[in-house]
Amino acid sequence: MVSNSLSLNKLKTIISYIAAIMTVIAFMVFVALRQTDDFSFEPFFPYRNVILNGIKNTIFVSIISLLGSMVLGFILYLLQKSKIKYFNALIDVFTEIIYGTPLLVLIIVTAFLIGPAFNSYNRNLFGVLALIIYMSPYMKNVYKAAFSSISHDQYLAMDLFGFTPFQRYFYIIIPQVIRILMPPLMNNFSLIIKGSALLNLLSYPELFFTIDVAQSRNFAYVEGYILMWGLYLLITIPLSQFTKYIERKLSL
Amino acid sequence: MKLEIQNINHNYDVEVLKDLNFMLDNHNSIAIIGVSGSGKSTLLRLMSGLEKPTSGTIKINDLAVDNPEYKKHVGFVFQQHNLFPHLTLKRNITLILEKTRSKTKQEADEIAMKYLKLLHLEDQVNKLPKNVSGGQAQRASIARALSGNPEIIFLDEPTASLDPILTHEVLTAVEELKGLGKSFIFVTHVLSFVKDFADYVIYMHEGKIHECGTPDILDDPKTNELNEFMKKVR
Numbered sequence: 001m002v003s004n005s006l007s008l009n010k011l012k013t014i015i016s017y018i019a020a021i022m023t024v025i026a027f028m029v030f031v032a033l034r035q036t037d038d039f040s041f042e043p044f045f046p047y048r049n050v051i052l053n054g055i056k057n058t059i060f061v062s063i064i065s066l067l068g069s070m071v072l073g074f075i076l077y078l079l080q081k082s083k084i085k086y087f088n089a090l091i092d093v094f095t096e097i098i099y100g101t102p103l104l105v106l107i108i109v110t111a112f113l114i115g116p117a118f119n120s121y122n123r124n125l126f127g128v129l130a131l132i133i134y135m136s137p138y139m140k141n142v143y144k145a146a147f148s149s150i151s152h153d154q155y156l157a158m159d160l161f162g163f164t165p166f167q168r169y170f171y172i173i174i175p176q177v178i179r180i181l182m183p184p185l186m187n188n189f190s191l192i193i194k195g196s197a198l199l200n201l202l203s204y205p206e207l208f209f210t211i212d213v214a215q216s217r218n219f220a221y222v223e224g225y226i227l228m229w230g231l232y233l234l235i236t237i238p239l240s241q242f243t244k245y246i247e248r249k250l251s252l
Numbered sequence: 253m254k255l256e257i258q259n260i261n262h263n264y265d266v267e268v269l270k271d272l273n274f275m276l277d278n279h280n281s282i283a284i285i286g287v288s289g290s291g292k293s294t295l296l297r298l299m300s301g302l303e304k305p306t307s308g309t310i311k312i313n314d315l316a317v318d319n320p321e322y323k324k325h326v327g328f329v330f331q332q333h334n335l336f337p338h339l340t341l342k343r344n345i346t347l348i349l350e351k352t353r354s355k356t357k358q359e360a361d362e363i364a365m366k367y368l369k370l371l372h373l374e375d376q377v378n379k380l381p382k383n384v385s386g387g388q389a390q391r392a393s394i395a396r397a398l399s400g401n402p403e404i405i406f407l408d409e410p411t412a413s414l415d416p417i418l419t420h421e422v423l424t425a426v427e428e429l430k431g432l433g434k435s436f437i438f439v440t441h442v443l444s445f446v447k448d449f450a451d452y453v454i455y456m457h458e459g460k461i462h463e464c465g466t467p468d469i470l471d472d473p474k475t476n477e478l479n480e481f482m483k484k485v486r
Contacts, residue, residue: 153334156302160328161400162352171347176338 041227043218047210054210055231061128061206062193068132069192070185073139077147080140095137103195106130111202123202131195138188146180147173179250186243190236197232207231253280253313253404253435260298260308268294270459272308279452280435283467285443286456287481292439293331293408295456299437300328300406312404327397329407333389335381341392342368342377345399353400367395371425387418391425398429405429407438423449443470443485455481 032039044051076094079087098106110130111123120126150173158168200209208228215224253276260272268291276282284292297303299310301317310317315325335344342364349360368377371391381389390410397405407426411419423445426436430449440446446453447467455463455478463469463478473479 151334153330153332154336157328157330157334157336160300160302160323160326161348162323167351171351172336176336179338 037222039223040220041223043220044211044214044224044227047214047218050205050210050214051207051227051231054205054207055235057205058193058196058207059235061131061196061199061204062189064128065131065135065192065196066185066189068128069135069139069188072132072136074143076136076140077143080144091140095140098134098137101134103131103134104198104201106134107198107201124199124204127199127202127204131192131199134195135188135192138191139185142181142184142188145184146177149180150176182250183243183247186239186246190239193235193239194232253278253282254311255279255282255299256309256311257299258309258311260295260305260310262291262294262298262303262305262308268459269298269305272459272461274454274461274464276452281430281450282435282437282452282454283446283450284437284439284454284456285441285446285481286462290456291459292454292456295454296406296408296437296439300326302328324400325403327400327402327405329390329394329397329405329410331409331412333381333386333393335389335393335396337381340378340380341373341384341389341395344381344392345396348396349399363399364395367398368392370398370429371395385418386414387421390414390418390422394422394425394429398432398434402434404435404437407436407440409439409441411440411442441485443482446470457481 076091080091082088107127107130110133111126115121115123115126154172158172163172196206197208199206200212203209211224211228211231215221255274255276257272257274260269261267262269272295284296286292294303298305299312299317301322304318312322313325315322335341336347339347342361345364345367346357346360349355349363350357355363365374365377368374371394373388373392373395376384376388376392381392384392394405394407394410410426411422414422419442423442427445427449429436436449438450447470450467453464453467453469454461455469455475457463457477463473463475469478470482473482
């Protein structure tokens with residue numbers, strides 16, 4: 001009886017999702033049918049290899065940015081927890097500035113002003129660095145939430161049983177924190193993937209830039225953006241589905 | 253069990269314990285009672301070595317509680333079971349035995365099963381804490397406290413978050429442990445349990461030991477405060 005109602009529930013969920021997806025498709029079809037201009041992706045066909053390369057580059061810089069911001073975010077987290085007041089203040093000021101800064105502006109400032117100030121004209125490098133810097137306060141918050149989920153009493157218990165610092169992290173803290181860390185981490189990854197589109201400003205050949213180049217030659221602007229939209233969804237939707245799967249698998 | 257408390261003061265933001273001095277010998281089941289905020293849980297945590305007092309010393313069985321050796325002699329049962337949530341009931345015990353008491357996997361397994369059986373949990377050993385009842389989780393945490401073979405078990409309101417039926421279930425399980433030859437020091441609000449299980453009662457009031465003695469003091473309080481307390485609790 002219980003398993004029956006459970007599978008019935010599951011069926012309802014699946015049907016609801018199909019209905020929701022159909023709704024979106026119906027809306028798209030309606031919009032498409034209302035168009036009077038010709039619409040075709042064909043003009044992009046000759047650029048398929050360039051665009052494919054753009055997808056690869058987008059994924060590449062996104063992964064680098066994810067890893068970089070995870071490391072920098074952890075450093076920020078540690079500095080915020082530090083007993084040295086100056087560090088706390090520094091992180092507060094930094095976070096406040098980043099929260100109010102458009103990513104676009106940060107990328108330009110980092111690549112065109114900060115980079116040269118350190119004698120570097122490697123704009124791609126500083127572009128990615130901007131993305132890392134931009135995401136780091138958000139990553140810091142992810143760590144904060146994850147680590148605060150371990151209660152004070154659990155630390156007391158670890159103390160009482162005499163775990164070494166390594167044992168605490170390896171057997172107790174990290175296994176619990178990873179479960180909580182994963183979903184927001186993956187959300188941030190989606191933000192990074194979309195944010196990386198702004199690297200086109202630096203002529204970095206990621207997805208946005210490659211389609212932009214194609215558009216400027218075949219003048220199929222609207223089609224280009226639709227194609228771009230579809231390709232970004234192609235990266236982000238599997239990712240968020242994977243996140244949900246992990247969430248279910250690890251939930252406590 | 254021999255208990256010596258000397259000049260204990262403890263502050264969080266406010267003064268919780270004030271100049272506590274106390275000696276006790278030859279009692280093996282000590283109940284600490286009192287209203288919320290009377291300092292009873294704090295006293296228990298200090299005696300167990302879980303927290304350090306602002307000033308003063310505590311010795312139990314002639315061993316200072318801040319001595320690193322002391323922790324090997326005590327087990328602690330928290331208010332809310334405080335099992336590690338990502339580990340099964342059994343793993344909660346075996347991990348500690350393997351990593352901090354240098355037992356082999358097999359030895360740890362045997363010890364864990366022995367105590368889980370003692371607490372009637374043999375059917376639940378491979379479940380995560382979230383998948384068992386509050387009473388079962390609390391019993392598992394008692395098994396965990398026992399598994400290190402401590403001399404003294406501290407229980408900090410072990411039934412505070414449980415309903416009356418689960419409270420009864422947990423306290424009955426604790427009473428069954430009487431034959432193990434361990435000493436118990438516990439904080440509780442369940443006075444029937446105090447009368448059944450304790451051989452000494454400490455009544456805390458405003459950060460001081462206000463009245464103490466055998467459980468008979470509950471029926472015949474000497475001080476007004478304990479008298480009032482008994483009326484309210486009844």
